[in-house]
Amino acid sequence: MSDVALRMEQVYKKFRKGEVYNSLRDLLPALTGKMFRQQELNESDNREFWALQDVSFEVKHGEALGIIGRNGAGKSTALKILSRIIKPTRGRMVVYGRLSALIEVAAGFHQDLTGRENIFLYGTILGMTKREIASKVEQIIAFSGIEEFIDTPVKRYSSGMYARLGFSVAAHVDPEVLIVDEVLSVGDFVFQRKCVERMKEVICSGAAVLFVSHNLRTVAEFCNRCLLLERGRLMMTGSPNEVIQSYMQSTRIISHDDSRAVEISQVRIRNRQGESVRFESGETAWVDVEVTARRPRTKMAVVLFVRDESYYEVFNTSTERLGLGSFNLESGETFACTFELRLNFANGTFHPFVAVYRYDTETLLDQMELTSRIYIGSESDVRGAVNCFPRVVRHEVLRVTSGASV
Amino acid sequence: MREELRELYRYRELLYMIAYRDIKVRYKQSIMGFMWAVLMPILIVMSGVVVRYAYALAAHAPLKTADIASVAVKSLPWAFLVSSIRFACLSLINNKELVTKIYFPKEIFPIAAVMASFFDLLVASCALVIFLFVVQIGWTPYLLWIPVLVLTMVLLAAGIGMIVSAASLFFRDVKFIVEVLLTFGIFFTPVFYDVGMFGEKGKWLLLNPVSPILDGFSAVVARHQSPDLAWLAYSFGFAVVSVLGGYIFFKHLEPAFAESI
Numbered sequence: 001m002s003d004v005a006l007r008m009e010q011v012y013k014k015f016r017k018g019e020v021y022n023s024l025r026d027l028l029p030a031l032t033g034k035m036f037r038q039q040e041l042n043e044s045d046n047r048e049f050w051a052l053q054d055v056s057f058e059v060k061h062g063e064a065l066g067i068i069g070r071n072g073a074g075k076s077t078a079l080k081i082l083s084r085i086i087k088p089t090r091g092r093m094v095v096y097g098r099l100s101a102l103i104e105v106a107a108g109f110h111q112d113l114t115g116r117e118n119i120f121l122y123g124t125i126l127g128m129t130k131r132e133i134a135s136k137v138e139q140i141i142a143f144s145g146i147e148e149f150i151d152t153p154v155k156r157y158s159s160g161m162y163a164r165l166g167f168s169v170a171a172h173v174d175p176e177v178l179i180v181d182e183v184l185s186v187g188d189f190v191f192q193r194k195c196v197e198r199m200k201e202v203i204c205s206g207a208a209v210l211f212v213s214h215n216l217r218t219v220a221e222f223c224n225r226c227l228l229l230e231r232g233r234l235m236m237t238g239s240p241n242e243v244i245q246s247y248m249q250s251t252r253i254i255s256h257d258d259s260r261a262v263e264i265s266q267v268r269i270r271n272r273q274g275e276s277v278r279f280e281s282g283e284t285a286w287v288d289v290e291v292t293a294r295r296p297r298t299k300m301a302v303v304l305f306v307r308d309e310s311y312y313e314v315f316n317t318s319t320e321r322l323g324l325g326s327f328n329l330e331s332g333e334t335f336a337c338t339f340e341l342r343l344n345f346a347n348g349t350f351h352p353f354v355a356v357y358r359y360d361t362e363t364l365l366d367q368m369e370l371t372s373r374i375y376i377g378s379e380s381d382v383r384g385a386v387n388c389f390p391r392v393v394r395h396e397v398l399r400v401t402s403g404a405s406v
Numbered sequence: 407m408r409e410e411l412r413e414l415y416r417y418r419e420l421l422y423m424i425a426y427r428d429i430k431v432r433y434k435q436s437i438m439g440f441m442w443a444v445l446m447p448i449l450i451v452m453s454g455v456v457v458r459y460a461y462a463l464a465a466h467a468p469l470k471t472a473d474i475a476s477v478a479v480k481s482l483p484w485a486f487l488v489s490s491i492r493f494a495c496l497s498l499i500n501n502k503e504l505v506t507k508i509y510f511p512k513e514i515f516p517i518a519a520v521m522a523s524f525f526d527l528l529v530a531s532c533a534l535v536i537f538l539f540v541v542q543i544g545w546t547p548y549l550l551w552i553p554v555l556v557l558t559m560v561l562l563a564a565g566i567g568m569i570v571s572a573a574s575l576f577f578r579d580v581k582f583i584v585e586v587l588l589t590f591g592i593f594f595t596p597v598f599y600d601v602g603m604f605g606e607k608g609k610w611l612l613l614n615p616v617s618p619i620l621d622g623f624s625a626v627v628a629r630h631q632s633p634d635l636a637w638l639a640y641s642f643g644f645a646v647v648s649v650l651g652g653y654i655f656f657k658h659l660e661p662a663f664a665e666s667i
Binding site for chain 1: 419420423424427430431434503504506507508509510576577578579580583661664665666
């Protein structure tokens with residue numbers, strides 16, 4: 001199953017900003033106006049922008065590809081082109097096999113129909129045949145866990161029930177190419193686990209999966225390969241960990257110029273011996289931070305946080321939370337502080353971050369990932385994020401004596 | 407275009423499903439439900455009877471059963487055309503979520519709207535048949551023309567439906583224009599009156615492609631005559647052109663739907 005399931009070839013997509021005439025009342029005067037002012041036509045060139053530029057990639061069967069990028073990077077456009085809702089301006093997109101998109105769960109539901117009727121409606125919209133749905137309907141209802149309400153009109157459903165039913169239908173489509181967009185975040189924890197399991201089944205069954213998400217942890221968990229989009233361009237392809245890492249580093253650039261009022265001018269992490277990246281679990285580390293202001297700013301705090309390998313935040317603190325209060329800076333002034341941490345992390349790689357934040361207005365003034373990771377090694381094999389320094393203090397084998405109840 | 411039609415065929419189950427949904431929702435939603443299919447035509451028939459009664463008074467002639475039958479038999483197809491176009495016109499806008507999120511041939515929406523209205527027509531036709539039976543309008547072999555007349559009507563409705571649905575997606579005021587045209591269209595179409603009443607000038611009315619069809623219904627049911635074949639051919643040609651033209655127009659604009667809605 002190594003054949004190509006989906007291929008994008010040098011796809012470009014152009015959008016037009018600015019005025020759009022969406023009624024004849026506006027269009028007709030505009031058209032007559034245009035006839036007299038020919039030169040204005042050139043102006044329209046500036047109103048265009050490229051949402052995607054020269055994007056090429058392919059996905060093979062049995063492969064899960066993640067697409068990440070910041071808001072406006074072109075993820076949604078890529079997704080819409082993939083699901084054939086919009087056409088690329090240039091380039092080509094080829095799909096081999098049945099494509100199904102879980103773009104927004106339950107978009108196809110009708111309020112006045114019952115849950116059961118909606119299963120048939122939405123299933124057909126997603127490309128299943130009536131017979132196929134009929135054979136799976138009990139399975140779908142059981143998966144959704146809302147058997148009691150299945151013959152109630154969905155307008156009486158809670159939003160959670162609504163989303164669960166939607167996902168349950170979508171999860172049973174058995175596509176050859178599946179596009180998933182942030183739909184795994186529905187329902188409670190138990191349901192989410194169920195969804196994740198189901199997605200893994202789909203991947204194992206040999207389908208190609210495209211996964212678009214802001215949730216880097218899920219991307220890292222699911223995908224074998226990852227793409228990074230930035231301003232409509234494909235910046236990087238590689239293993240999820242590599243791509244996520246470079247994506248996180250690029251988030252330092254909040255604005256590209258010198259317009260930042262406050263900047264983290266220096267960060268250093270050290271142990272007792274001096275600057276280091278390798279730590280024992282439980283060792284003490286010091287993080288030195290210097291923040292310089294170009295323009296006066298008030299009520300700031302330095303935030304220190306740590307993410308694990310899949311970029312899930314495992315620790316967060318700040319000068320303000322530690323009881324120091326906020327600080328103010330005049331232009332040219334520098335604020336320096338040192339955090340002391342006991343690194344009670346389990347074995348693995350951790351990414352320390354520093355940010356300057358103002359809590360009351362919730363503004364992020366600067367943020368950066370430390371170029372050095374924290375590599376934790378310890379003698380005991382502790383998995384997970386934290387080290388609770390476990391020990392086995394008692395062990396014995398208990399025999400069940402005959403006749404005793406279990 | 408062949409490729410596109412093949413795709414539409416592949417998605418036929420979805421077409422039935424959407425039509426079924428529209429019917430079900432309409433009949434479930436309100437007390438109007440079932441009434442919607444019957445009430446609208448009954449209102450049109452009753453207004454027609456009033457108008458006809460006024461004609462008869464003015465002409466000092468009695469109101470004949472055949473006249474009432476003629477009005478009734480023309481009102482139903484007219485009600486079908488109006489409701490098809492009205493629902494088709496809004497079909498894309500009302501299904502915005504599906505238009506922007508999931509791929510399938512979007513002509514399914516206007517076509518399903520026509521199918522749902524056709525279902526209403528069938529329901530109303532049952533009532534009409536009973537009525538015609540009661541007034542003893544009688545049987546004639548010319549009734550075999552009815553499928554042709556109905557087909558012409560359906561093609562015309564589908565063609566116009568596709569055009570107005572796509573147009574109203576791009577221009578929000580199209581639906582108001584359509585609404586006005588549908589409201590006043592009845593005065594330019596021989597629903598309440600007969601083309602024959604205008605004598606020689608009647609053929610100007612027949613230029614309206616709906617007129618020969620309605621006149622055909624009146625001819626075969628009420629007058630027990632053959633429809634005017636030349637004019638019927640004109641309407642049929644018009645209907646075929648509108649459905650093909652409408653389809654091409656719709657497919658041409660379809661790629662821009664998701665970005666423009």
